Amino acid sequence: MPTWIRESRPILDSWIDTNNVDPAAVSRIVDGMDLSEGREPADEVGRPQRPEILIPGLTAVPWWDDARLPWVRQLEAAWPEISAEFAAVRGVGSEYGVRHPNEHNLADAGRWTAYYFYMLGRTYDEHIAACPRTVEALADLDGVRDSGMCYFSVLSPHAHVTPHCGFINARIRCHLALVAPEGARMRVGTEIRPWREGRAVVFDDSFEHEVWNDTDRTRAVLLFDVWHPDLTDVEKALLAHMMPVWKSFLYRDEDL
Structure with missing residues (x-):
């Protein structure tokens, strides 16, 4: 189970509180974190889409028109x-x-x-x-x-x-x-x-x-x-804040 997702959750919650964002407006991202904390992508070989964090409700096609x-x-x-x-x-x-x-x-x-x-x-x-x-x-x-x-x-x-x-x-x-x-x-x-x-x-x-x-x-x-074109502006703002956080946790032992 990827502990870095759980460890990053307080940072996400703090951003929501600090920016007075309605939690319902970013529920897809929160749900994606909760779902991904219980997943292990390495065990999903055979599934075509298996990112570390899988946000529900987004159009999922390999190639875009x-x-x-x-x-x-x-x-x-x-x-x-x-x-x-x-x-x-x-x-x-x-x-x-x-x-x-x-x-x-x-x-x-x-x-x-x-x-x-x-x-x-x-x-x-x-x-x-x-x-x-x-x-x-x-x-x-x-x-x-x-x-x-x-x-x-x-x-x-x-x-x-x-x-x-x-x-x-x-x-x-x-x-x-x-x-x-x-x-x-x-x-x-x-x-x-x-x-x-x-x-x-x-x-x-x-x-x-x-x-x-x-x-x-x-x-x-x-x-x-x-x-992703399906994201709302507030979801993008939260993700822009969290992406480097997640990367720092995910690759904390790597020199990127």
């Missing part, structure tokens, strides 16, 4: 400038970037690096200054700064990221393909899709997903999270 996400086409329109900034700060032939924090436990082959812009409210000012058009293209998207992560994600040739699930279902994730060699692909749930340069795919990372780049070229995407 662009029709509900009007910002996808606007993002794709900015691809040439975003791709140029990626090449300027890194270039596919270099080793620029930092080791991805999950490389050691998820990448069983190859190298996985990241060039961060945001992580759970933390900003990487030098990177933001170096890529103004990329940051501008993301500025109006709901939750890029505080729902999760935003970075250039780079997989070396012949890399493999093993099956895993994101830790919460309160966000959805986008990949804008910057460098997409033919044969590189990703599975979310049971469906495998390739990347196409200049195109974006959106998925729910709380579903099991896996990535292969068994090619001789680097694969690179702009990866970022946005809030």
Whole structure:
């Protein structure tokens, strides 16, 4: 039973009290914590969606249809400038970037690096200054700064990221393909899709997903999270407060 969920509950209750929030307005999040405290995702192998915290009542689909996400086409329109900034700060032939924090436990082959812009409210000012058009293209998207992560994600040739699930279902994730060699692909749930340069795919990372780049070229995407579209504003505010708290408990023994 994950004790970190129980240990973080007083922080959640304090936020509700301090901000005079009606508990009914955030009952889905409280219920999700209560339900998740009694779960052990490692014992749920075979279930496609098994995050550490599972909030009830949110649309649960592995891949999201662009029709509900009007910002996808606007993002794709900015691809040439975003791709140029990626090449300027890194270039596919270099080793620029930092080791991805999950490389050691998820990448069983190859190298996985990241060039961060945001992580759970933390900003990487030098990177933001170096890529103004990329940051501008993301500025109006709901939750890029505080729902999760935003970075250039780079997989070396012949890399493999093993099956895993994101830790919460309160966000959805986008990949804008910057460098997409033919044969590189990703599975979310049971469906495998390739990347196409200049195109974006959106998925729910709380579903099991896996990535292969068994090619001789680097694969690179702009990866970022946005809030799940079903969340209310008050739920987002509470989650923005709790996400770094949960991460600090969940990875208290890891250097992230």
